[in-house]
């Protein structure tokens with residue numbers, strides 16, 4: 152049987168003399184291979200977790216309109232957009248090991264979903280699990296677990312939502328303000344922050360109205376670490392969308 156050193160000697164003969172190999176011995180090559188295997192199985196685990204979540208939610212984490220949203224196709228026409236774009240890009244770049252959440256507030260059609268999908272798409276390409284969902288979707292998924300024939304329990308769904316690498320909750324404020332909604336959002340943000348997982352929130356409300364709606368406990372957790380709060384206060388971009396731009 153060929154040992155890693157045999158394999159390495161053969162490889163060395165094939166490599167042109169002017170190229171310095173990345174590995175100096177068969178052992179190094181083996182260790183690298185094992186590390187790649189470990190990284191790949193971690194990525195598959197994350198992918199499976201995200202796919203399971205997506206099945207539970209009945210759609211992919213990122214809705215069709217936003218699937219191709221990126222930092223590059225967010226158009227900058229004023230300083231607010233430039234700042235929002237740069238901060239979102241920086242947030243995605245520094246995501247690894249960060250506990251910082253983000254809160255995008257402001258007027259409709261200004262790109263809060265676009266930039267959060269750009270963050271999500273960037274992270275998905277880096278093997279992270281991401282779910283972006285509206286409060287209404289969250290509630291109907293939670294309520295569907297009450298149905299006796301559901302294969303997913305309320306606790307299981309809460310657990311999964313609390314474990315994806317990034318969860319973004321959209322349309323905070325367009326909701327029935329039921330006690331159950333508050334309890335669920337509270338539990339999710341609480342579980343995520345205590346396991347050092349960030350959450351994104353998108354809303355047309357200002358931060359103080361979000362505080363009044365969700366409670367100080369939740370909003371205080373959103374401030375953990377170097378959290379990102381951006382106000383989107385320019386004109387809506389929606390009337391310019393034809394549906395085939397990205």
Ligand SMILES: Nc1ncnc2c1ncn2[C@@H]1O[C@H](COP(=O)(O)OP(=O)(O)OP(=O)(O)O)[C@@H](O)[C@H]1O
Pocket residue numbers: 216220224225226227232257258259260261262263264265266353354355383388389392
């Ligand atoms: N600066 C921009 N450049 C390119 N596309 C943009 C820009 N701003 C918004 N869009 C696009 O306009 C549409 C509406 O934007 P988006 O859904 O992100 O707004 P929003 O702030 O989340 O709105 P709402 O508060 O109503 O949910 C999307 O298709 C988005 O991709």
